[in-house]
Amino acid sequence: MVLEIKNVNKVYPNGTHALRGVSFDVKEGEFLVIIGLSGSGKSTMLRCINRLHDVSTGEIMFEGKDITKLRGKDMRQVRSRIGMIFQHFNLVPRKSVMTNVLSGTLSRTGIFKSICGIYSEEDKKKARDYIKIVGLEGKENHRADNLSGGQQQRVAIARALMQNPKVLLADEPVASLDPATSHSVMQYLKKVNEELGVTVICNLHFLSLVREYSSRVVALKAGNLIYEGQPHDIDENWFQTIYGEEAVEVTIN
Amino acid sequence: MNTTTQQTTSDIPNPNDFLSVKVKRHFSALAIDIALWSYTVLVSWKVIYEKVIMNMRYPKFFWTQPLTAFVIGAVIALALYMTSLSCGRAFTKLMKRDENKPVLKEPFSFFIIAIVILTFISGIYISQVSLHEFLSDSGLTGARRIFTALFNPNFAILEQATFAAIETIYMAFIATAVALPMAFIIAFFAARNLMSESKVTLAVYNIVRFFLNVSRSIEPLVWAIIFSVWVGIGPFAGMLALCLHSVSSLSKLYSEQIENISDGPIEAITATGAHPIQVIWYGVVPQIVLPYLSFTIYRWDINVRMATVIGLVGGGGIGTMLMQYQGLAKWNEVGMLVIIIAAIVWLMDWLSSRIRESIK
Ligand SMILES: Nc1ncnc2c1ncn2[C@@H]1O[C@H](COP(=O)(O)OP(=O)(O)O)[C@@H](O)[C@H]1O
Ligand SMILES: [Mg+2]
Numbered sequence: 047m048v049l050e051i052k053n054v055n056k057v058y059p060n061g062t063h064a065l066r067g068v069s070f071d072v073k074e075g076e077f078l079v080i081i082g083l084s085g086s087g088k089s090t091m092l093r094c095i096n097r098l099h100d101v102s103t104g105e106i107m108f109e110g111k112d113i114t115k116l117r118g119k120d121m122r123q124v125r126s127r128i129g130m131i132f133q134h135f136n137l138v139p140r141k142s143v144m145t146n147v148l149s150g151t152l153s154r155t156g157i158f159k160s161i162c163g164i165y166s167e168e169d170k171k172k173a174r175d176y177i178k179i180v181g182l183e184g185k186e187n188h189r190a191d192n193l194s195g196g197q198q199q200r201v202a203i204a205r206a207l208m209q210n211p212k213v214l215l216a217d218e219p220v221a222s223l224d225p226a227t228s229h230s231v232m233q234y235l236k237k238v239n240e241e242l243g244v245t246v247i248c249n250l251h252f253l254s255l256v257r258e259y260s261s262r263v264v265a266l267k268a269g270n271l272i273y274e275g276q277p278h279d280i281d282e283n284w285f286q287t288i289y290g291e292e293a294v295e296v297t298i299n
Numbered sequence: 300m301n302t303t304t305q306q307t308t309s310d311i312p313n314p315n316d317f318l319s320v321k322v323k324r325h326f327s328a329l330a331i332d333i334a335l336w337s338y339t340v341l342v343s344w345k346v347i348y349e350k351v352i353m354n355m356r357y358p359k360f361f362w363t364q365p366l367t368a369f370v371i372g373a374v375i376a377l378a379l380y381m382t383s384l385s386c387g388r389a390f391t392k393l394m395k396r397d398e399n400k401p402v403l404k405e406p407f408s409f410f411i412i413a414i415v416i417l418t419f420i421s422g423i424y425i426s427q428v429s430l431h432e433f434l435s436d437s438g439l440t441g442a443r444r445i446f447t448a449l450f451n452p453n454f455a456i457l458e459q460a461t462f463a464a465i466e467t468i469y470m471a472f473i474a475t476a477v478a479l480p481m482a483f484i485i486a487f488f489a490a491r492n493l494m495s496e497s498k499v500t501l502a503v504y505n506i507v508r509f510f511l512n513v514s515r516s517i518e519p520l521v522w523a524i525i526f527s528v529w530v531g532i533g534p535f536a537g538m539l540a541l542c543l544h545s546v547s548s549l550s551k552l553y554s555e556q557i558e559n560i561s562d563g564p565i566e567a568i569t570a571t572g573a574h575p576i577q578v579i580w581y582g583v584v585p586q587i588v589l590p591y592l593s594f595t596i597y598r599w600d601i602n603v604r605m606a607t608v609i610g611l612v613g614g615g616g617i618g619t620m621l622m623q624y625q626g627l628a629k630w631n632e633v634g635m636l637v638i639i640i641a642a643i644v645w646l647m648d649w650l651s652s653r654i655r656e657s658i659k
Binding site: 130135152205 | 564566568571572573576577580581582589
């Protein structure tokens with residue numbers, strides 16, 4: 047078990063109860079997809095896993111240790127083993143692709159060195175390798191914010207890979223991309239999962255993508271975990287339970 | 300695939316609120332009407348009647364007069380409140396208008412146009428516009444004399460004037476350079492997104508904002524006069540005045556930049572396990588440094604211009620020199636100075652826009 051989510055509750059300071067007693071396991075090497083309507087708590091779940099948010103109660107076991115109470119250096123150490131990519135890519139604007147990818151190594155680069163922009167030769171070589179893996183060879187010195195959406199998301203994947211992550215969290219990684227680009231980005235995630243053996247937890251909106259890429263699915267509804275199973279087991283009934291009575295499935299090609 | 304689960308909240312407020320909203324609207328409508336009518340009465344009386352019609356040179360002014368105008372205005376406003384002449388009811392949308400009728404054909408529009416015409420006529424009289432003076436023989440001769448002198452600048456003072464100009468540029472530069480670190484720090488306290496965490500920080504934010512607004516709304520020219528009494532006439536007083544004004548302007552611009560920072564990169568860098576200092580360096584600084592630089596260079600450009608004006612009241616540099624020659628009616632020398640000032644302003648403008656363009 048890479049991650050064990052145990053009875054996690056999350057109440058935001060404004061009183062929103064975003065997660066209600068959520069428990070599930072994440073197995074080594076799987077491609078787990080979290081589905082659910084907007085506002086069901088998917089982003090909150092991922093942000094609790096890498097401690098961008100604190101859980102209110104419950105435990106999150108990462109490699110057998112509870113990480114919910116870690117502080118300072120220990121917490122950053124755990125974060126560095128969990129990569130994350132975002133819907134809006136969240137690259138540092140005005141900086142080059144190389145600088146953005148190298149920022150994935152910040153946790154193991156000294157503060158002073160990183161301020162001066164000094165990285166080890168090993169990391170630089172690795173950055174170039176990952177840029178090649180995500181198909182952006184030759185774009186190392188381009189400004190990240192001048193790339194297309196799909197390319198930016200691939201830079202974000204390379205940045206996350208620089209952390210040597212055990213787990214990669216992806217929060218609706220293709221929600222602001224067109225269908226063709228969505229598939230391309232999803233295929234890179236699949237490659238990362240299968241060839242580099244990184245466990246992936248991915249929030250998704252489209253069931254067609256879920257069926258194609260995931261190895262297992264959990265569904266959230268209003269902060270509750272309501273489904274856990276294989277992607278092809280989601281039938282009409284489950285679909286309506288997860289998305290509501292009037293929902294109609296649309297596909298993305 | 301998405302179904303809307305959002306509940307539509309009812310648009311109709313509860314009856315009590317509704318009543319008070321309506322009363323408030325009538326209140327402001329009446330206030331608008333009274334203000335407009337008082338103004339009309341006062342201007343017609345003091346300017347149109349006394350100056351234009353009676354041709355009085357120095358009409359007497361008592362504080363009871365605006366009061367009388369106010370009372371008369373209020374009476375008229377009340378009397379005409381329910382008619383279609385009421386601008387207040389039109390502005391607050393209390394008046395039921397025929398949507399198909401053009402706004403300009405409504406009686407209240409005529410009233411507004413009348414007020415604008417009244418103000419225009421009064422303006423011409425009050426600023427003593429006189430074509431007669433503008434085109435008089437002696438006036439034109441004087442103008443010709445000055446322009447001839449201005450276009451024949453005295454190059455003998457070129458060296459002296461250049462030094463004065465350099466003094467001005469340096470004064471502006473130092474004012475900007477000293478203002479920069481102060482504004483850099485103050486900006487964090489004046490950024491709403493950083494300060495809305497607790498009541499205490501919000502109070503600090505409001506106090507800082509208040510002082511920034513006050514010091515910014517006092518012209519550097521006025522500050523220069525204050526400082527020249529304080530530290531004596533000269534470049535130092537001018538520098539202080541510019542510096543103060545720059546601190547408040549830059550703080551405002553910087554803090555707005557901080558308020559516009561996007562959280563995305565900060566979140567992403569945090570998620571890599573970076574130290575908070577690294578998060579600031581990689582997530583925050585790239586988002587603010589170029590806009591800051593651009594604002595600061597632009598400020599220097601503005602300060603050079605302002606330094607010239609401040610020199611006129613004794614702030615040193617080329618402005619002071621200009622004032623001295625002007626006082627002696629040495630127009631050839633003034634002509635030289637005007638050329639140099641124009642050249643500097645043009646140069647700074649060009650330089651700062653080039654630099655700002657290249658760092659965008
Ligand atoms: N920072 C926050 N503060 C308060 N409430 C939040 C915050 N972030 C999310 N929420 C609320 O928590 C609930 C779950 O949100 P989220 O995890 O973003 O859902 P999802 O990613 O599935 O769309 C929503 O009701 C949302 O409004
Ligand atoms: Mg979300």
